[in-house]
Amino acid sequence: MCGIVGYIGNKKAEPILIEGLTKLEYRGYDSAGLTILEKENFKTIKNKGRVKQLSEITSQENLVGTIGIAHTRWATHGKPSSTNSHPHNDSSNTFSIVHNGIIENYQELRKFLGENGYQFLSETDTEVIPNLIHYYFSKENEHSENTFLKAVNIATKDLKGSFAIGVLCTHFPDIMIAVRKDSPLVIGKGDGENFISSDIPAYLSFTHQFYFLKDNEFAVISKDSIDFYDTQLTKINKEISQIDWDATSAEKNGYEDFMLKEIYEQPNSIRETIGNHLSLNTPCQFDELNFSKEFLSQIHKIYIVACGTAMYAGLTAKTMLENICEINTEVDVASEFRYRNPLINKNTLCIFITQSGETADTIAALKLAKSKGATTLAVSNVEGSSITREADFVTYTHAGPEIAVASTKAYTSQITLLGILVIYFAETLGKNTKILEDMKKSILELPAKTEQLLSDITEIKNFAHEVYQVKDVFFLGRGLDYNSSVEGSLKLKEISYIHSEAFYSGELKHGPIALIEKDTLVVSVLTVQDLMDKSISNIQEVITRGAKTLIITDKILENSNFTKIIKVPETNQFLTPILSIIPLQLFAYYISKEKGLDVDKPRNLAKSVTVE
Numbered sequence: 001m002c003g004i005v006g007y008i009g010n011k012k013a014e015p016i017l018i019e020g021l022t023k024l025e026y027r028g029y030d031s032a033g034l035t036i037l038e039k040e041n042f043k044t045i046k047n048k049g050r051v052k053q054l055s056e057i058t059s060q061e062n063l064v065g066t067i068g069i070a071h072t073r074w075a076t077h078g079k080p081s082s083t084n085s086h087p088h089n090d091s092s093n094t095f096s097i098v099h100n101g102i103i104e105n106y107q108e109l110r111k112f113l114g115e116n117g118y119q120f121l122s123e124t125d126t127e128v129i130p131n132l133i134h135y136y137f138s139k140e141n142e143h144s145e146n147t148f149l150k151a152v153n154i155a156t157k158d159l160k161g162s163f164a165i166g167v168l169c170t171h172f173p174d175i176m177i178a179v180r181k182d183s184p185l186v187i188g189k190g191d192g193e194n195f196i197s198s199d200i201p202a203y204l205s206f207t208h209q210f211y212f213l214k215d216n217e218f219a220v221i222s223k224d225s226i227d228f229y230d231t232q233l234t235k236i237n238k239e240i241s242q243i244d245w246d247a248t249s250a251e252k253n254g255y256e257d258f259m260l261k262e263i264y265e266q267p268n269s270i271r272e273t274i275g276n277h278l279s280l281n282t283p284c285q286f287d288e289l290n291f292s293k294e295f296l297s298q299i300h301k302i303y304i305v306a307c308g309t310a311m312y313a314g315l316t317a318k319t320m321l322e323n324i325c326e327i328n329t330e331v332d333v334a335s336e337f338r339y340r341n342p343l344i345n346k347n348t349l350c351i352f353i354t355q356s357g358e359t360a361d362t363i364a365a366l367k368l369a370k371s372k373g374a375t376t377l378a379v380s381n382v383e384g385s386s387i388t389r390e391a392d393f394v395t396y397t398h399a400g401p402e403i404a405v406a407s408t409k410a411y412t413s414q415i416t417l418l419g420i421l422v423i424y425f426a427e428t429l430g431k432n433t434k435i436l437e438d439m440k441k442s443i444l445e446l447p448a449k450t451e452q453l454l455s456d457i458t459e460i461k462n463f464a465h466e467v468y469q470v471k472d473v474f475f476l477g478r479g480l481d482y483n484s485s486v487e488g489s490l491k492l493k494e495i496s497y498i499h500s501e502a503f504y505s506g507e508l509k510h511g512p513i514a515l516i517e518k519d520t521l522v523v524s525v526l527t528v529q530d531l532m533d534k535s536i537s538n539i540q541e542v543i544t545r546g547a548k549t550l551i552i553t554d555k556i557l558e559n560s561n562f563t564k565i566i567k568v569p570e571t572n573q574f575l576t577p578i579l580s581i582i583p584l585q586l587f588a589y590y591i592s593k594e595k596g597l598d599v600d601k602p603r604n605l606a607k608s609v610t611v612e
């Protein structure tokens with residue numbers, strides 16, 4: 001949601017800003033804009049629509065400035081339009097800013113500034129920020145880089161809500177200022193040039209060295225220096241992080257879409273997730289956790305909290321934790337958990353799963369759990385992301401950057417890592433179950449089985465071609481198969497806009513069956529052996545009512561009357577969701593392609609949901 005980039009150096013800023021915005025397109029947006037500071041004047045160009053359209057305009061403008069900021073906007077306050085797009089400049093055109101987040105008290109601030117002679121052009125909450133900075137700046141007798149920083153500092157103290165901001169000032173064409181609170185912002189360090197961006201992939205082709213700002217820390221950035229300050233404006237030291245992601249890992253590498261590339265990356269991303277955590281005949285290792293038997297023995301309750309796909313990965317972890325570790329586990333949606341006063345004490349472990357590490361609700365839920373005395377563990381894919389700075393413990397999925405909005409490789413890596421974590425808990429607790437060895441062996445086999453699954457995808461592609469015009473799709477499953485159904489259904493609706501819902505098969509007769517009519521498509525996942533007969537009976541009930549059926553299974557189903565069966569390799573029962581989901585990812589992908597949709601950037605959705 002909203003992408004920020006900024007550049008200061010010796011090169012022309014415009015193409016570098018456009019490149020950064022293009023890399024951040026995956027975050028979801030509806031308009032884009034940039035400001036270049038040239039000869040102490042702003043050139044601000046904004047446009048509703050894609051970055052490509054913006055670049056068609058900016059490339060005609062002969063913008064030679066070497067400092068600039070740019071933004072992709074996902075509309076919250078005010079419809080998508082060029083006026084509402086960022087950057088926003090103050091009434092006197094002295095300050096230009098890009099902002100990600102929401103200013104909750106903007107109406108109050110707008111009123112105050114209006115009374116002080118400031119005028120507003122847009123409907124956004126953001127436009128108060130440059131004006132507020134100007135208000136404080138103009139109160140200073142002398143104007144220096146210090147007073148610029150001071151004005152930004154005082155202005156941000158007035159803001160309620162969340163913000164990541166990049167600011168330029170016409171009086172100081174050699175610096176930009178960045179600050180954040182509860183919204184993501186990273187600073188890339190180059191050689192004679194520096195960058196700001198909402199996320200690491202924007203500038204991976206320029207640098208692998210990044211600084212991560214904490215809440216309410218300020219950075220004053222010139223082409224040769226980056227200075228950091230706290231809220232008292234005392235200079236602070238920050239450590240630089242070397243990010244080893246390959247620049248090409250954020251490129252399509254010949255694939256038509258990032259989603260397809262990421263689906264195909266799964267053998268490797270799962271391998272990376274396994275990393276050094278697991279090998280046969282030795283206990284699983286998590287150096288970053290180092291939990292003792294005493295610590296784990298006093299955990300009476302685990303909450304797994306997340307949003308969207310990450311939450312569905314949590315459903316499988318719950319089954320594993322309860323069955324293998326015998327620890328009572330609840331899975332909760334972060335936006336509910338944070339407001340429902342969950343029962344938490346010092347014997348509670350809260351696990352927060354988030355690919356981006358920036359999901360606002362998940363971070364807020366973690367802060368709540370921490371304030372109530374729980375131990376917090378974040379499972380994230382992005383080093384240095386906001387949640388990793390808040391949690392007591394962090395472990396990474398190492399799936400590499402995921403760009404497509406619809407999550408694929410992050411999900412399979414999350415379940416893989418959680419599976420290893422559960423084995424680690426069980427071993428630490430001294431649970432000597434036979435299943436641990438089988439799980440270990442099966443996890444190590446996952447990359448090869450995923451590869452096998454992806455080696456021939458013709459059947460699912462052809463089936464997508466046959467049915468892509470359906471209006472409604474229902475997904476059914478029991479136990480772990482329900483988890484795959486609900487995630488498969490989410491994938492389909494996200495990128496194909498087809499109405500789709502998932503139900504527990506056993507709930508069919510309690511309502512959903514009323515929706516089944518001739519040619520309704522019902523997708524069912526069938527891997528849990530003990531529940532197989534019951535699930536098949538449910539499918540027969542929909543077939544009797546005229547439904548077409550797509551079955552994802554690891555069993556040989558003979559003499560069946562299903563419309564299409566897709567076979568996946570067998571694995572340990574707890575790991576089946578990792579393999580069952582792959583044909584469903586491809587099914588959603590190919591249906592979206594058949595419908596001619598933008599697979600990577602579905603309408604209204606954002607990759608990183610940084611506001612509530």
Ligand code: G6P
Nearest residue numbers: 307308309310354355356359407
């Ligand atoms: C958005 C994305 C989903 C993702 C969810 C949680 O809704 O579109 O793909 O599962 O956020 O994101 P997180 O980064 O916290 O895993």
